[in-house]
Amino acid sequence: MQVNPYLFYNGNCEEALKYYQKALGAQIEAMMPYGDGPADMPVPADWKTKIMHARITVDGEVLMASDATPGDYHQPQGMSVALAVEDPADAERRFNALAEGGTVRMPFGKTFFSNGFGMCVDRFGIPWMVNCPKEDM
Template identity: 65%
Template sequence: MQVNPYLHYNGNCEAAFKFYEKAVGAKIEVLMTHESAPPEMPVPPEWKKKIMHGRVSIDGEVIMASDSPPGHFHQPQGFSVTLTVDDPADAEKKFKALSEGGAVNMAFAPTFFAKGFGMCVDQFGIPWMVISPKEM
């Protein structure tokens, strides 16, 4: 069994995935647009290029996503996508990249439980936590 987050974007899923490629070294595996849907699945013309299903991997871990249908997007809340990075310098670099153009909720810094930890919301509205854990 596998458990993966499925994120919903406000029409900018493809841009988010391309941002994650640069920010954290993600690999885009699937970007299926509504153009590939069968004709019996009507889609507004302006929505044909939007993402019906996407899949990205980050160091072997999978995140799936799509663009929410028009009028159905809700700002994400109540969760965070978490990156666990052993090297604190690399973790801080990834945190800074993810928070670029977004908002920092907790600056990346050492804590009692981690060599480094930070919380942000990226420019696409997705909440992230980046942690470089202490050895247990």
């Protein structure tokens, strides 16, 4: 069994995934627009280029995503995508890239449990936690 986060966006999924490609080194493995669905699937004309399903990997870990159907998007709450990064400088670089244009909830820095930890919401509305865990954690 595999458990993977599935992220929903408000019409900017493709832009977000291309940003993660640049900022995190993500690999975009699949990106299917709504227009590629069955001909009888009701899709507004301006939504045909929006993403129905996508799959990316970040350092081998899978994230899936899509644009929520019109009127169904809700800002994510009660969750964060967590990145564990071994090198503190790399963790801080990734945190800063995710926080750029977004909101920092906890600035990246050393904590009692981590060589570096920070929390942010990226410019696309996705909450992230970036952690560089101490060896004994």
